[in-house]
Amino acid sequence: MSSKVFKLIEEEKKRQIEGLEMIPSENYVSVDVLKALGSILTNKYSEGFPGRRYYGGNEVIDKIENYASDLAKKLFKVPVALVQPYSGSPANFAATMAVCEPGDVIMGLSLSSGGHLTHGAHLSFSSIFYKAVNYSVGADWKIDFDELEKLAIKHKPKLIWAGTTAYPFKLDYKKFRDIADKVGATVVADIAHISGLIVGGVHDSPVPYVEVITTTTHKTLRGPRGAMIMVTDLGMKKDPELKAKLERAIIPGLQGGPHNHQTAAIAISLEEALTPAFKKYASQVVKNAAVLAKELGTVSENHLVLLSLTDYGKGMGYQAQYALETAGITVNKNTIPNEPISPFYPSGIRMGTPALTTRGMKEKDMIKIASWIKRALEEIKGLDIPEQKEERAQYIKDTKVSLAKNKNLLKIKEEVKNFALKFPVPGID
Ligand SMILES: Cc1ncc(COP(=O)(O)O)c(C=O)c1O
Known part of the structure; x- marks a missing residue:
C-alpha cells in the first residue's frame, strides 16, 4: 500500500461514506462486484466474441461472457444481449452505427429537455456524423409527442431515441412505436437511468415496443461501469441481421479487446438484480424519490428529482451545487426545461435516490435530507448570476470560495456526516 x-x-472512501451521494446516475456496487473488477481477468485480451476470438486462451473468458449475456437475456426478456460496450456512450455509438449510415437522420430528446449527449446533441458524434433532429418537452416538462410526430414526419429519421438522462417521469414507449411506424424508423430505447427500475418491476419495460435497447450497467442497475446492447424479438423479426450489425459495430467498428473484469462484474450485478432483494430496492428507490420530490415542492415518477431554482434567484444551478457540496450533499447543476438563463449557467439541480437507497435510507430519511437541502439553498439567496456574460465565470469562482467557508453550510455538513455514518457503504469500513 505504498502508492x-x-x-x-482512502480519501475518496471517506468522502463517499461521510456525505450524501445524490447524483442520480451513481450508485454503490456490492463487494462481489468490486472483487470481480479488481480480479486477474483484466490481464486477458479477447477481441471477438465467444467462440470467435482473435487470440487463444479464451476458454474461460468465453464462459464468463456467455454467462453475463444469458443473465441479461433472462432479466430483460430479450433474445440477444451484447455485454462488451465499454460504457453507455460507446454503446449508443454502436447502436447508431448498426441502424444508420453516416449522414442519416436521427432524432432524440434535446439536452436541455433532459436528453443525453449521444442522442443528437451539438458536438457529440451523434450530430457530427449523423443529421440530428431534437424533440423537446412541453410546458408540463413532459415529452411533447405532438412535436415529435411532426418532426418525424418532416425529417423521416432512421432512428428515434427513446431515453432520458434528466427527466423525472415514466416513458410511454408505445407512443414512440406508433410514431416510428408512421415513418419507418427504428426505435432504440436508452434505459441507462432506469434499467434497475425496469428489472425491479417498478417501471414498464420497452421490450414490446422497440427494436434495440441500450443501457449502462452502473446506474440504478447497480453494476460496474459498463453497458449492454440488447435486441428484442421485434428487432430480430424486422431485421434478422441486427445482432450481426451490432457486433460488427462494437468490433471492429468501435472497440478492441473487451474489459473482461468488467464483463464478470456485470454478470455478478445481474445475478444480484435477479434476487427479490433487488425488487425491494428498486421499489424503495422510487418511493424515496417521490417523498424527496414532494418535500421539495415537485414530483418524481422515477429515481430522480429535477428541481427548478428560479424561486431562489437567477441562474442558481452552480451556486446550489457548491452550497450543497459544502454541506456534504452531492448533486449536479442542470438545465431546466425551457432554460431561462443559459446551458452554461443553468437554473436547476438534478438529484437522485439510487445510492442513498443502497445505504438503506427510507422515506423518513428523505424528509430529513430535504430539510437539509432547503436549509442549504437558503444560503444561495442573493447570489444571482450576473447579467453581464463576461463576468459570470469569475463570479462563480469567487462564489465557490465563499460558499466553502459558509458557517451555516459547514454546520449542516457536520449534521449530514453524523447521519450518513449510520448507513453502511459496501466495500467501505
Ligand atoms: C441516458 C444515458 N445514456 C448514456 C449515457 C452514457 O453513459 P456513459 O457515461 O457510461 O458513457 C448516460 C450517462 O449519463 C445516460 O444518462
Missing part, C-alpha cells in the same frame, strides 16, 4: 493512489482512494 499515492491508495492514499487517495
Whole structure:
C-alpha cells in the first residue's frame, strides 16, 4: 500500500461514506462486484466474441461472457444481449452505427429537455456524423409527442431515441412505436437511468415496443461501469441481421479487446438484480424519490428529482451545487426545461435516490435530507448570476470560495456526516 493512489482512494472512501451521494446516475456496487473488477481477468485480451476470438486462451473468458449475456437475456426478456460496450456512450455509438449510415437522420430528446449527449446533441458524434433532429418537452416538462410526430414526419429519421438522462417521469414507449411506424424508423430505447427500475418491476419495460435497447450497467442497475446492447424479438423479426450489425459495430467498428473484469462484474450485478432483494430496492428507490420530490415542492415518477431554482434567484444551478457540496450533499447543476438563463449557467439541480437507497435510507430519511437541502439553498439567496456574460465565470469562482467557508453550510455538513455514518457503504469500513 505504498502508492499515492491508495492514499487517495482512502480519501475518496471517506468522502463517499461521510456525505450524501445524490447524483442520480451513481450508485454503490456490492463487494462481489468490486472483487470481480479488481480480479486477474483484466490481464486477458479477447477481441471477438465467444467462440470467435482473435487470440487463444479464451476458454474461460468465453464462459464468463456467455454467462453475463444469458443473465441479461433472462432479466430483460430479450433474445440477444451484447455485454462488451465499454460504457453507455460507446454503446449508443454502436447502436447508431448498426441502424444508420453516416449522414442519416436521427432524432432524440434535446439536452436541455433532459436528453443525453449521444442522442443528437451539438458536438457529440451523434450530430457530427449523423443529421440530428431534437424533440423537446412541453410546458408540463413532459415529452411533447405532438412535436415529435411532426418532426418525424418532416425529417423521416432512421432512428428515434427513446431515453432520458434528466427527466423525472415514466416513458410511454408505445407512443414512440406508433410514431416510428408512421415513418419507418427504428426505435432504440436508452434505459441507462432506469434499467434497475425496469428489472425491479417498478417501471414498464420497452421490450414490446422497440427494436434495440441500450443501457449502462452502473446506474440504478447497480453494476460496474459498463453497458449492454440488447435486441428484442421485434428487432430480430424486422431485421434478422441486427445482432450481426451490432457486433460488427462494437468490433471492429468501435472497440478492441473487451474489459473482461468488467464483463464478470456485470454478470455478478445481474445475478444480484435477479434476487427479490433487488425488487425491494428498486421499489424503495422510487418511493424515496417521490417523498424527496414532494418535500421539495415537485414530483418524481422515477429515481430522480429535477428541481427548478428560479424561486431562489437567477441562474442558481452552480451556486446550489457548491452550497450543497459544502454541506456534504452531492448533486449536479442542470438545465431546466425551457432554460431561462443559459446551458452554461443553468437554473436547476438534478438529484437522485439510487445510492442513498443502497445505504438503506427510507422515506423518513428523505424528509430529513430535504430539510437539509432547503436549509442549504437558503444560503444561495442573493447570489444571482450576473447579467453581464463576461463576468459570470469569475463570479462563480469567487462564489465557490465563499460558499466553502459558509458557517451555516459547514454546520449542516457536520449534521449530514453524523447521519450518513449510520448507513453502511459496501466495500467501505
Ligand atoms: C441516458 C444515458 N445514456 C448514456 C449515457 C452514457 O453513459 P456513459 O457515461 O457510461 O458513457 C448516460 C450517462 O449519463 C445516460 O444518462
